[in-house]
Amino acid sequence: MILVLDDYPLSRQGLESVIRMYRPEEQVLQAGNVKVEKSQVDMAFVDLKLKRESGFSFVRWLREQGKPVKVMLIASDLKNHDFEQARELGIEGCVQKDAFLDEILYGLKVVERGGRFYSSGLIESMEEEEQEKKKLGGLTGRELEVLKLLSRGYSNAKIGQKLFISEGTVKKHITSILGKLCLENRVEAVLFASRNLPGVLEQEIKEKQL
DSSP, X not given: OEEXXXXXXXXXXXXXXXXXXXXXXXXXEEESSSOOOOOOOSEEEEESBOSSSBHHHHHHHHHHTTOOOEEEEEESSOOHHHHHHHHHTTOOEEEETTOOHHHHHHHHHHHHTTOOEEOHXXXXXXXXXXXXXXXXXXXXXXXXXXXXXXXXXXXXXXXXXXXXXXXXXXHHHHHHXXXXXXXXXXXXXXXXXXXXXXXXXXHHHHHHHO
């Protein structure tokens, strides 16, 4: 039996249809949250980001119970810390949520045969994240503070008030930030910050101030 754990009914149905193309006689169980019936399953497609839960919670329960279930994680993108968790939990594969039909079927076959599979798009997203983190490391502690406030929608004047610096100095910092991060404008800087600052900023500032 194959389990499809996803909080969107349309996604669950779509994935079940794909599975049945490969194994038409396979029994497929659909679930919308981690409170799944304790049915015996051989493989599980588990959405990483459920509405109020993490797919990792269900996988962790499987591992704690010692159930020999092969897991394919479903993700829109994959952060490096997600990859580390997946590896620690022994997850066999990870497929991109908008992957093409052929890629999903290929991944299913690889995992079914005892191999490991990760969608190329997810590998690329992790590589891009790593490159962005390297760029972030090139900012000074003050520039990181400016970027954090910029990401909150503060004007140059408001940032200056918060950091007790002149508006002109704020502008210089923003120009420097855009140059170091290879960005064109404030909007791109805000988007960059939304992807990279949570959980990173405070530690970066501390390290640069030592």
